[in-house]
Amino acid sequence: MAHFCRLLSRLWEAWKLDNWWKNVRFEAAGLARCLLCLGPVKGRRLCAGCERDLPWGGLQVRLSGRNQIKRFASFSYTFPIRQLIGQAKFSDRVGIATLLGGLMGEHPPQVDLTGFVVCAVPIAYARHLTRGYNQAFLLAEPVARQLGLALLPTNSLRRVHTRPQRQLGRRARYRNLRGAFYASGAVAGQKILLIDDVLTTGATFYCASRALFSAGAIDVVAWACASVD
Numbered sequence: 001m002a003h004f005c006r007l008l009s010r011l012w013e014a015w016k017l018d019n020w021w022k023n024v025r026f027e028a029a030g031l032a033r034c035l036l037c038l039g040p041v042k043g044r045r046l047c048a049g050c051e052r053d054l055p056w057g058g059l060q061v062r063l064s065g066r067n068q069i070k071r072f073a074s075f076s077y078t079f080p081i082r083q084l085i086g087q088a089k090f091s092d093r094v095g096i097a098t099l100l101g102g103l104m105g106e107h108p109p110q111v112d113l114t115g116f117v118v119c120a121v122p123i124a125y126a127r128h129l130t131r132g133y134n135q136a137f138l139l140a141e142p143v144a145r146q147l148g149l150a151l152l153p154t155n156s157l158r159r160v161h162t163r164p165q166r167q168l169g170r171r172a173r174y175r176n177l178r179g180a181f182y183a184s185g186a187v188a189g190q191k192i193l194l195i196d197d198v199l200t201t202g203a204t205f206y207c208a209s210r211a212l213f214s215a216g217a218i219d220v221v222a223w224a225c226a227s228v229d
């Protein structure tokens with residue numbers, strides 16, 4: 001099964017690379033093609049059909065943790081969102097993160113976001129240096145732009161280096177991130193719209209929002225691009 005999944009993901013990577021080259025050629029010829037099906041598009045990266053077929057998550061509200069933050073996710077973490085987020089994170093495909101953030105901004109959760117400021121869940125400084133950018137910030141920028149909300153300065157919420165969450169179980173994820181986030185005085189009295197790429201157990205949102213509340217934030221709404229369950 002694992003082998004089959006690996007094979008499938010290699011095929012997907014090869015297909016995407018092929019598409020990417022085709023897109024470069026199309027763009028050079030002044031034509032735009034859908035990133036997923038290569039159909040013609042006007043001024044967008046996805047065609048209407050592919051956008052409609054994305055695994056939209058219904059933006060479910062879930063209250064989480066002692067501070068009862070509202071959590072939302074735009075998509076299910078399945079094909080092709082999973083692959084797009086993977087590319088945005090590991091292959092330096094900044095354009096894909098901007099596309100996903102744009103889709104999030106066009107379909108915001110149905111909560112009153114008046115007076116909120118947008119804050120991206122930070123990555124540790126060392127990881128930022130090696131990757132060159134924070135994928136959550138690339139999502140947060142178009143979200144803020146489309147909702148007409150201000151973006152908090154990136155150093156308002158910081159994160160120390162911890163073990164990667166991927167291999168950890170639910171409890172270990174919370175333990176790993178305890179005390180990992182620090183918020184500056186810039187968040188005092190603010191209502192924060194916290195943006196991240198993937199919502200798994202909610203440990204990251206929970207620990208980040210605790211840091212925000214202890215620095216004086218008055219409300220936190222957490223919004224991920226995709227949710228694992």
Ligand SMILES: [Zn+2]
Nearest residue numbers: 034037047050
């Ligand atoms: Zn398409």
